[in-house]
Amino acid sequence: MNNPSAPKKITWIIGLICGILGIIGHFAHIQILSENSFTLLLIGFVVLAIGTTVKGV
Template structure:
């Protein structure tokens, strides 16, 4: 198994923003965010997981 590494700053920002938008869409009624809240949360998690798994991403 690979050792985790810190993701690049832009990867971290994209993952965090997608996750926050997913959480906002779950608790607030914003048409696009509410419709895609789970996808946004999952995408944010995947971006962060890939960023820590592969070096340089």
């Protein structure tokens, strides 16, 4: 198993933005965000997980 590494800054920002939009969509009623809040949160988590496991992403 690979040792975890820090993701690139852009990968971290994309994951963070997706996660924040997913949380906002869960608590606030913004139609497009509310409909896709779980998907956005999942995408943010997956992007951060891939960024820490794959070197150079």
